[in-house]
Amino acid sequence: MCIIKVCNVTYSYDGTRTVLRNISAEFEAGNMYAILGPSGCGKTTLLSLLGGLDSPTQGQVIFQGEDIMKQGLAYHRKRHVSFIFQSYNLIDYMTPAENVALTSSLPPLPVLESLGLTKEEAKRNVKKLSGGQQQRVAIARSLACDAKVILADEPTGNLDEDTASSIITILKSCAHEKKKCVIVVTHSNDLAKQADVILRLKKGELKPI
Amino acid sequence: MSFLKRAVLYCFRQRLKTAILFLVLTLIAAFLLTSLAIRDGVRKSTAQVQTAIGGKIELNLDTEGHMGGGEQNQWGTAYYYTGDLITQDIVDAIKKVDGVVDYNSEGTGSYYGAGVDFKYLPAAFDLSYTPYGESSSYTATLSSEKCAHFQRGEYKLVDGRHIQPEDSHTCLISKELADYNHLSVGDQIQMYSLDAEDITSFEIVGIFDGTKGTEGNALTVDEIPANCGYIDYATLFELFQDKIDGYDQLTIFVEDPVNIQNVYDRIAALPELKDKTLKLDINTETYDVVSSPLESLEKLIHTTILFISLVGVAVLTLLLTIWIRGRKREIGILLSIGKNKANILFQIFTETLAVTILSFTSSIPLSYLTAEKAGTFFLSKAAAANAGFHVEVQASYLAPFYLIGILLIAISVLASSWTVVCQKPNDILMKMD
Numbered sequence: 056m057c058i059i060k061v062c063n064v065t066y067s068y069d070g071t072r073t074v075l076r077n078i079s080a081e082f083e084a085g086n087m088y089a090i091l092g093p094s095g096c097g098k099t100t101l102l103s104l105l106g107g108l109d110s111p112t113q114g115q116v117i118f119q120g121e122d123i124m125k126q127g128l129a130y131h132r133k134r135h136v137s138f139i140f141q142s143y144n145l146i147d148y149m150t151p152a153e154n155v156a157l158t159s160s161l162p163p164l165p166v167l168e169s170l171g172l173t174k175e176e177a178k179r180n181v182k183k184l185s186g187g188q189q190q191r192v193a194i195a196r197s198l199a200c201d202a203k204v205i206l207a208d209e210p211t212g213n214l215d216e217d218t219a220s221s222i223i224t225i226l227k228s229c230a231h232e233k234k235k236c237v238i239v240v241t242h243s244n245d246l247a248k249q250a251d252v253i254l255r256l257k258k259g260e261l262k263p264i
Numbered sequence: 265m266s267f268l269k270r271a272v273l274y275c276f277r278q279r280l281k282t283a284i285l286f287l288v289l290t291l292i293a294a295f296l297l298t299s300l301a302i303r304d305g306v307r308k309s310t311a312q313v314q315t316a317i318g319g320k321i322e323l324n325l326d327t328e329g330h331m332g333g334g335e336q337n338q339w340g341t342a343y344y345y346t347g348d349l350i351t352q353d354i355v356d357a358i359k360k361v362d363g364v365v366d367y368n369s370e371g372t373g374s375y376y377g378a379g380v381d382f383k384y385l386p387a388a389f390d391l392s393y394t395p396y397g398e399s400s401s402y403t404a405t406l407s408s409e410k411c412a413h414f415q416r417g418e419y420k421l422v423d424g425r426h427i428q429p430e431d432s433h434t435c436l437i438s439k440e441l442a443d444y445n446h447l448s449v450g451d452q453i454q455m456y457s458l459d460a461e462d463i464t465s466f467e468i469v470g471i472f473d474g475t476k477g478t479e480g481n482a483l484t485v486d487e488i489p490a491n492c493g494y495i496d497y498a499t500l501f502e503l504f505q506d507k508i509d510g511y512d513q514l515t516i517f518v519e520d521p522v523n524i525q526n527v528y529d530r531i532a533a534l535p536e537l538k539d540k541t542l543k544l545d546i547n548t549e550t551y552d553v554v555s556s557p558l559e560s561l562e563k564l565i566h567t568t569i570l571f572i573s574l575v576g577v578a579v580l581t582l583l584l585t586i587w588i589r590g591r592k593r594e595i596g597i598l599l600s601i602g603k604n605k606a607n608i609l610f611q612i613f614t615e616t617l618a619v620t621i622l623s624f625t626s627s628i629p630l631s632y633l634t635a636e637k638a639g640t641f642f643l644s645k646a647a648a649a650n651a652g653f654h655v656e657v658q659a660s661y662l663a664p665f666y667l668i669g670i671l672l673i674a675i676s677v678l679a680s681s682w683t684v685v686c687q688k689p690n691d692i693l694m695k696m697d
């Protein structure tokens with residue numbers, strides 16, 4: 056079942072440089088999608104439109120049958136989607152547990168522990184964690200908030216191969232076991248192969264492989 | 265997680281920033297409270313000075329066109345005033361006018377006396393016209409306390425008492441003259457008046473200081489201030505019964521200088537003064553001498569308060585702007601997880617507010633100390649006349665102080681974070697990666 060889709064979306068920066076051209080695509084819950092494409096082709100732009108960080112120049116983003124503009128982008132970001140960034144984007148004066156608690160009122164420890172962090176690590180300052188550990192915290196924050204769509208922009212870009220594949224495994228289980236719609240932007244073909252659907256963004260067009 | 269909890273976490277985890285903010289705000293607040301305390305001290309002492317000095321209205325002879333045709337005598341042509349004098353009737357009428365608290369007449373040089381049984385401090389020339397040597401000048405007065413020299417604080421009574429309206433055959437002499445002749449309060453002195461051709465005895469009722477030495481290049485004895493004293497009017501009238509039948513000057517004291525014009529109008533309307541060749545003027549000289557330094561001090565403090573407030577807001581805005589630039593990522597993250605602008609602004613405001621309230625509170629005891637110090641300092645500088653000058657931080661300005669402070673801080677927070685918070689979340693996040 057389609058949970059989020061883009062309909063005839065065009066996006067241009069400053070009204071001149073068109074990055075996305077009349078793109079339409081549907082994404083289903085329970086699937087992990089990988090978006091591949093050369094640098095600068097607009098992958099991050101597409102994710103930010105899906106996540107309501109920006110609005111398209113033309114076209115619509117529909118979540119569960121409703122234009123996300125209707126309830127406001129902030130509402131969409133709060134309730135429907137969550138982001139995982141390449142640079143983790145954790146708040147640095149908080150512990151992992153507190154970062155997770157940002158988006159959820161549930162106890163943060165079980166989520167963190169299920170992702171392999173120890174109790175001690177969960178109470179350390181986030182700056183004192185490794186990259187892989189920080190990304191797990193970011194994933195935990197995404198999972199805790201109960202959003203149905205997880206948007207991950209090169210989540211493994213800063214990590215070594217082993218850690219990267221373990222993160223991808225976690226994301227995949229999020230899709231399959233927690234029935235989330237996981238959309239991952241990546242440069243790695245190996246990682247993309249683990250996805251259920253692979254899409255390629257090229258010259259402003261999105262095509263399945 | 266609510267913005268309150270985030271704010272608390274921020275304040276505790278970013279201890280250095282919190283400490284800097286705390287220090288800056290405490291200093292500004294203590295400065296402001298001290299300035300406010302000084303301002304109120306100045307206001308209070310200005311009010312005290314106003315009631316202490318009161319206002320003055322002068323009644324003088326209008327000499328213009330009333331000096332007669334001139335009269336030949338052994339010294340040349342003498343002109344005598346032919347207009348009206350200030351009679352006792354007029355004085356009695358003025359006494360009863362609403363708002364008049366007191367009056368005095370001060371006839372400088374009304375009496376010239378040569379020392380029969382004492383000597384003046386010598387001058388360059390010995391001009392002895394009398395059998396008893398040189399004459400010095402005396403001011404005839406009703407109340408010596410209200411004479412200009414004493415009012416301005418130049419002369420101070422060091423022994424005995426002042427001349428009062430009901431006195432007769434009394435005088436005040438300078439400490440220097442008293443010492444020169446080994447005279448003291450209670451002693452009788454005798455003076456010869458060339459005009460009255462008579463020897464009169466006076467009781468020394470008081471001795472004053474402030475004539476500033478006996479040296480100098482005075483030509484005649486009466487040019488040495490120490491040789492010049494005060495006598496009562498009653499004796500003068502007694503001596504010159506046929507020549508003097510009134511005062512040539514009257515100073516009227518008004519309780520409230522603010523309403524001096526009303527009192528002036530009432531006096532001017534008195535039937536006793538109608539068609540008399542007398543001039544009535546409001547005199548604010550003494551009042552101005554004392555209160556103008558206080559007024560300029562108050563102006564200075566007002567400027568200081570304004571200045572500190574502006575500098576405070578500027579420093580705070582600058583500090584917050586720098587810090588908020590460093591918090592762009594945090595703001596981007598908060599926006600990306602769906603926190604709205606108001607929520608983020610509230611967090612920053614709460615952080616600043618918490619520190620502000622803490623600093624303001626600790627600035628109160630600090631300002632008590634500085635206010636006291638500043639009070640003693642300004643007292644020594646401003647020479648706030650006879651009035652006391654008391655500087656104290658009052659509880660009454662704490663409420664407005666907190667309110668205005670919080671308002672200014674809200675402005676600072678808004679000014680420093682508005683541009684960042686209003687950016688599209690995408691712009692913030694894209695520029696970070």
Ligand SMILES: Nc1ncnc2c1ncn2[C@@H]1O[C@H](COP(=O)(O)OP(=O)(O)OP(=O)(O)O)[C@@H](O)[C@H]1O
Nearest residue numbers: 068069074092093094095096097098099100101694
């Ligand atoms: N704020 C912006 N203003 C103007 N142009 C922008 C802005 N952000 C991105 N672009 C341009 O839009 C295009 C797409 O950018 P985008 O970040 O979506 O690419 P990407 O596919 O994510 O690239 P990468 O793989 O390197 O992350 C690029 O050519 C980029 O230069």
Ligand SMILES: [Mg+2]
Nearest residue numbers: 098099100208
């Ligand atoms: Mg990108």
